[in-house]
Amino acid sequence: MDGLPFLPGNTFQDPTRSKYHRSQTLGYNNGYAQQKRPEVGIGGVPIAYNQLSEKELDELSNFNPTLTYGQTKQAPPEDFIPAHVAWDKKVLRYYAYFKQTVHESPNEFYRVRPVTIYYYLEDDSIAVVEPVRENSGIPQGKLIKRQRLPKNDVGDIWHWKDLNNRTTVTFYGKVFYITECDKFTSDFLESEGIVVNEPDQIPEDPYLATRTKAAEIKKYNTPSSFDKLKQFLELDRKVLRFYCVWDDRDAMFGEMRPFILHYYLVDDTMELREVHTPNDGRDPFPVLIGRHKVPKNRSQVPSTHPSISMELTNQEVKDYFTPRDFSLAETMYIYGRKFLIYDADNFTKAFYYKNFGLTEFKQVDVEQRKKPLPKMEFAPYNGLGTLEDSLQSCLSLIPQPPKKDFIKMMENDHKVLRFEAILDSVKPEDAGRKFIISYRLADDMITIYEPPVRNSGIIGGKFLERTRIAKPGSSPDKPVFYGPDDMHIGSVIEIFNHRFVIVNADEYVLAYMEQHPGQFSANTVATLRNTLGSNAPKDEPIKAASMRITRQSGDLQRLVNEVKGQVKKIGITGKHRIDELFLRYDSNRSGFIDKAKLCDMCKAISLPLDDDVMNALICEITSNPDGQISLEEFRQFFEAA
Structure with a gap:
């Protein structure tokens, strides 16, 4: 039966068939009656569909016929999309409220009832819903069912173009004030060219505020008996x-x-x-x-109180x-x-x-209101003696000799840098006068000697005693003295209104500068090399050169004793002064000071020590292998010094 062609005479009815009813073609969508395609045929017989496979559908969608002659057919117009399909499930939401007058009630005069207005773009229908409040005593929920609301008696209906923030609408005689809308509604109105007003706030319902306050848990503050x-x-x-x-x-x-x-x-x-x-x-x-x-x-x-015989109470x-x-x-x-x-x-x-509850604390600057205290001013330098001697006479009633760097004096003892100079003078009788400038590295003092010349009419010999020479233009308060780096070939040294031009130097000067490159500039060493030439061979001894002294076992102990002697001259007496000096360098209050703090202490009192002297001094002060010095050991060292 199934294989026979669909021709007259080849169709037969089923004798056992008893159902001949038609399928329902009406349905409901969102409360609206709509037509629908029947799912089965008459009597429940399945309907034969001409269904295509996915492969056939892809071939049909990608098929592009070409014609050999003539023009191709025009493409059919786009499918018409009805409004109920294009705007389906797109709803504008507005938040609004209306006031309801309450009659014959001593507790309230009106109520503020917030509502939500839904505008369905599918069919321009509007629904008004009031959120349900617990125990409000008012029927709430859906106030106006979804429908097209009339705007006036002419027959116009409310449209989405009429709704905006801070506007008033009237639905069936009830006035609603729109305060704000959601983001989708705002974006939709702006895309349609409508300016969205600023949102507003829904006022508080006085009756609900009273009920909320009455429902709160009451708290009672008991008076404090602060005894x-x-x-x-x-x-x-x-x-x-x-x-x-x-x-x-x-x-x-x-x-x-x-x-x-x-x-x-x-x-x-x-x-x-x-x-x-x-x-x-x-x-x-x-x-x-x-x-x-x-x-x-x-x-x-009170005036009756006998203040002569009784105190105030x-x-x-x-x-x-x-x-x-x-x-x-x-x-x-x-x-x-x-x-x-x-x-x-x-x-x-x-x-x-x-x-x-104070958060701001205004401070007052009282330093400006105080009278300036007089400061001790040092007397100007009178030219007698050295600057250090004059300063010591201002610091104490009984002047003390200025402290000297005896370590530097011991290291640089008998080390002298000698330079040859000529006198730069406008006087014709001073032409050709030569001088020997000796710079002592131990105390930074300069001596000038003029070699005698026969039949010159000038008595030679010592031109300047040993003294420190300040540079011209330096102030007496902060003088800047000449150093060995200032004396290079061609430099001009002004000493007491006499100008000396350095023209030559000893080979020992060049050797000393090359051994200590960090103390001299490259320009100074270069001028000496250009004048004196290359250095002498390493195995050939240099005249007037200093010896490389190696300390013996007794020398180290002698230096330690010298340091103790200098500490004794400082005059730190009294247990509290020693403790104060110790606590000044024990910043973390550990009860110990290490080698670095002891070095800083020695430098502060003009005692720069080498590492071997410092290690020997620490070994004599403490027996701690880590070199940590306690307060008691520190006291014993100063008391024994």
Whole structure:
């Protein structure tokens, strides 16, 4: 039966068939009746579809016929998309509210009812939904079902072009005020060329606010009974500290004196302590006002109080200073004295922030208000002696000899750099005069000697005694002296208004500069090489050259003894002075100082030591293998020195 062609005479009906009903062609989509294609035929017989495979569909979609003659057929127009398909599931959402008047109620006069307006672009229908509130007593939910809402009596309906933020719409006599919309709605309106207004806020419903406040958990604050025992347990050892100055400049010979105000929270007492500075000229009494409860106005007492025979009590004075009375950058009067509070410590600021809510603490610069203290000025150099000698006479009543770098003197003993120079003078009789300039490396002093010339009419010999020469233009306070790096071939040395031009030098000068390249510039060494030529052979000894001294076992001990002798001359006596010197370099308070700190200490007192001398000195001070020096060993070293 299935293989027979569909021709008259080849079709037969099924005698067992009993169902002849038609399938339903109507359906509902989103509440609307729509036609649909029947799924089965009459009586439930499956409908034969001319279905194509995926491969056949791809061939048909990619098939591009070409014609040999004539023009190709025009492409059919695009498929028409109806509005209910193009705008399906695209809804504009607005947030609005309306006010409802409440009659005959003493608790409320109106209610603010927020709603959500849905605008369906598919068919321009509108639905208004009110969010449900618990126990509101009002029927809520869908206020207006989805439908096209009439705009006026003419027959116009509300369109999405009529809806915007901060606008009023009327649906069936009820006025709604639109406050804002969601992002999709805003983007859609802007894409259509409509300017979206700024959003607005929905006002608060007074009745709901009253109900919310009444439903909150009630909290009751019990009055605090802050007795003395509780105050002692909570506020013991808690002290407010303020930095203040006593401005007494209005009085004769008055000045600004720094003080520290302590306020003890445990018993509401306070005290004033004076801040002393070295050599301030005042007696070392630290407390100006002892610790006690200070009244704001001591004179405000009853006139009947016998102040001659009785002291003031809490019955007469009841207004005392409290933490509320203290504030930064304000002047307060304590027993008639005027005190300016200019700063406080971190605990005090945290206390005021926690208890009073203060966040800004304005500090006052009181340094500018103080009178400038006179500074010691050194007398100008009078030309007698050296600058160091004149300075020592200004530092102490009994002048002490200036400290010398004896390590440098020992290392550079008998080392002299000699240069040949001629006198640069406009006088004809000074032409051709030659001098020998000797620079001592041990003490940086210069000696000038003029070789005698027969029948010259000038007495030769020592032209300048051993002295340090300052460069021209340097001030007496900070003089700059000539060094060996300033003396190269062709340089001009001005000594006491005499100009000397260096023209030659010893070979030892060149050898010394080559052995110490870090102390001299390349230009200085180059001028000497060009004048003196190449160096002598390494195996040939150089005349007047210094010997490379190797320290013997006794020399190291002798240097250590010299260092101890110099320490003894410093005159650090007294246990507290030794402890103060030790704590100055024990910054981390470990109780020990190492080799580096000891080197810094020696340099501070003009004792630059070599590594071998320093190691021998540490071995003599302590027996610790790590080289750590304790306070007790430090004391014993200074006491034995």
